[in-house]
Amino acid sequence: MNQMASHSPLRFKNRLYYALLAAGGLIVLLGLYAAHMMETHGHIITGMNNQIVWGAPHVFAIFLIISASGVLNVSSIGSVFNKPAYKARAPLAGLLSIAMLAGGLTVLMLDLGRPERIIVAATHYNITSVFAWNILLYSGMFAAVVVYLWTMMEQRMKAWSKPAGFLVLVWRFILTTGTGVIFSFLVARQAFGTAILPPMFIVISFAWGMAVFHIVQSSIYAWNAKSLDEYVQKRMRNLMGLFVIAALYFVATYHLTNLYFAKQTEFERFILIGGGVYPLLFWAGYILVGNILPLLLIYHPSFGKTGSVIVASILIIFGGFSLLYVLIIGGQAFPLSIFPGFEASSSFGDGAIGLYQPSIPEIMLGVGGVGISFLITAIGIRVLDFVPREIPKSP
Numbered sequence: 001m002n003q004m005a006s007h008s009p010l011r012f013k014n015r016l017y018y019a020l021l022a023a024g025g026l027i028v029l030l031g032l033y034a035a036h037m038m039e040t041h042g043h044i045i046t047g048m049n050n051q052i053v054w055g056a057p058h059v060f061a062i063f064l065i066i067s068a069s070g071v072l073n074v075s076s077i078g079s080v081f082n083k084p085a086y087k088a089r090a091p092l093a094g095l096l097s098i099a100m101l102a103g104g105l106t107v108l109m110l111d112l113g114r115p116e117r118i119i120v121a122a123t124h125y126n127i128t129s130v131f132a133w134n135i136l137l138y139s140g141m142f143a144a145v146v147v148y149l150w151t152m153m154e155q156r157m158k159a160w161s162k163p164a165g166f167l168v169l170v171w172r173f174i175l176t177t178g179t180g181v182i183f184s185f186l187v188a189r190q191a192f193g194t195a196i197l198p199p200m201f202i203v204i205s206f207a208w209g210m211a212v213f214h215i216v217q218s219s220i221y222a223w224n225a226k227s228l229d230e231y232v233q234k235r236m237r238n239l240m241g242l243f244v245i246a247a248l249y250f251v252a253t254y255h256l257t258n259l260y261f262a263k264q265t266e267f268e269r270f271i272l273i274g275g276g277v278y279p280l281l282f283w284a285g286y287i288l289v290g291n292i293l294p295l296l297l298i299y300h301p302s303f304g305k306t307g308s309v310i311v312a313s314i315l316i317i318f319g320g321f322s323l324l325y326v327l328i329i330g331g332q333a334f335p336l337s338i339f340p341g342f343e344a345s346s347s348f349g350d351g352a353i354g355l356y357q358p359s360i361p362e363i364m365l366g367v368g369g370v371g372i373s374f375l376i377t378a379i380g381i382r383v384l385d386f387v388p389r390e391i392p393k394s395p
Contacts, residue, residue, distance in 0.1 A: 017382070024374045031368010034361040035110035043113070046362050051354035052332040057111035059324045060366030063208065064104030064373060065179055066201055067320075068097045068141075069172040070209020074236075075148070076172075079165030085232050088388045089217065090165070094149045095380045096216060096373075097172075098142065103373035105138060107366055130178070130185055137175045144171045153384075176202045183327075190267045191331025196257060200250040207243035208320045211313035214240065216377065218310050220387055237309050241298040244316060248291050251323065263337070270334050270353075271326060278330040281322040290319010329356055 037045060048055045071093050078087030109115040126132045148168045151161040180198030187193035214236065221228050255272065258264035271278050294312035297303045333354035343351055380386060 017378075021375065021378060024371050024378065027371030028368050028375060030364045031107075031110075031366075031371060034364035034368065037361050038111075038365070039113070046359045047357045048362075049354065049356070051335075052329060052356045054328055054332060055111075055356065056325075056329075056358040056362040057107050057366045057369075058328055059321060060369050061104045061107040061111065062179065062324055062328065063317075063320055064100045064107070064369055065138075066176060066205045067208045067212050068100035068104060069176045069179075069202075070205030070207070071096045071100065071213050072145070072168055072172050073206050073209055074213055076165060076169045079148075079152070079161055080169050082162075085235050089213075091149060091152050092217065092220075092381075092386045092388060093213060094145050094152070094168075095384075095386050096213060096377060097145050099373040099376035099380070100212070101138065101141060102376060103369040103371075106372055107369035110365060111362075130182055134175075134178050134182070137171075137178045141171055141175050144168050173202060176205050183331075188336060189331050190264060190334060190337065191271070191327060194254070194257065196250065196254050200247075200254060203243070203250050204247040204320070204323070207240065207247045207316060210236070210240040210243055211316040211320075214309055214313040215317075217388070220381065224387065233309065237298055240309075240313070240316075241295055244291060244294060244298075248287075251286075267334050271330055275330060275333070275353075278326050278333070282326045285322025286319045286326070289315050290322060291316075294319075332356075 046055060074086050074093040075090035077083045078085075078090040109118060121132065121135060125135075144164070144167050148161075148164040151157040151164045177198040180201035183192040184194055184197040185192075218228070255268060258268050272282060273279055294315045297308045297312040297315075333356060335351045335353060
């Protein structure tokens with residue numbers, strides 16, 4: 001009887017693990033079902049329309065893709081800059097990058113419609129299309145991170161770990177720049193068409209990626225009844241706070257730059273003051289919940305423990321979704337200024353604010369991408385053992 005009692009917690013944890021996998025699989029199936037509904041019934045069942053063609057699934061997809069780049073900052077600090085506090089966590093960062101990139105790209109492909117036509121894009125390459133550039137960037141990212149993981153986990157390849165880490169460092173900068181360029185090249189929308197978006201995406205990827213890494217690492221340590229070394233926790237907590245401040249600086253610069261130009265004044269008034277849900281998400285969702293509260297939890301002397309850092313990370317992620325919703329959907333909702341200085345109106349809706357409300361299939365598809373990332377991470381950690389083994393005591 002004592003022997004059965006001693007093994008029961010282990011069996012319970014195994015059952016809990018498979019229950020989590022089943023829940024993740026169910027979420028993925030719901031996402032695939034939502035994509036099937038959108039494919040068979042058309043986008044009429046979504047909140048998207050002729051003016052707002054990128055909806056909630058794009059918010060999920062862009063967040064996952066940007067975070068997939070940013071989470072590799074942990075591995076870059078360890079391998080490229082030779083910091084032991086991060087080196088033991090580099091494999092986990094690589095796994096998270098692959099998982100989130102796969103989840104984000106799946107949502108992106110299924111949301112655009114006719115995903116099977118990716119074969120056309122792959123066999124008939126259009127060098128003038130920024131979307132075609134990103135096909136190479138995304139596939140190259142997968143390949144670079146896989147090689148990087150190989151050099152870290154295979155003893156014979158250890159000598160190549162730093163060159164592979166440097167390749168990943170450069171490639172993820174290029175990839176995030178390519179994601180930002182998609183928007184900065186869209187001069188037809190007043191919210192986009194600015195050169196500050198690519199570097200802004202790079203900086204915010206650092207904050208969001210670090211927040212995701214904190215949550216996953218803390219979950220792994222709690223699952224294995226381990227405690228994170230205080231030195232490592234302090235270093236990573238302070239670095240995440242620094243990234244949050246830097247991201248806030250770039251977002252503020254983006255809006256201040258727009259306010260300086262007279263042609264952007266109406267757009268900024270719409271986004272920051274009179275746009276309904278968009279100012280609410282920006283000020284309450286991004287500024288307050290996504291920046292001010294996390295910075296208090298990170299730097300206030302009364303906080304700083306593991307629980308506070310996890311809460312701060314969750315708030316940062318919520319702020320990230322809020323910012324992308326305002327930027328992507330709010331940027332499309334504001335009417336295009338075809339004739340500056342004149343009012344344009346027609347039966348088509350020229351000059352009118354675009355209306356959008358996310359539908360259940362859109363939310364299901366976006367959450368399905370998160371489910372894909374979760375399954376890849378959970379299975380990878382269990383099968384290939386990505387749990388950080390070293391707990392350094394000094395730099």
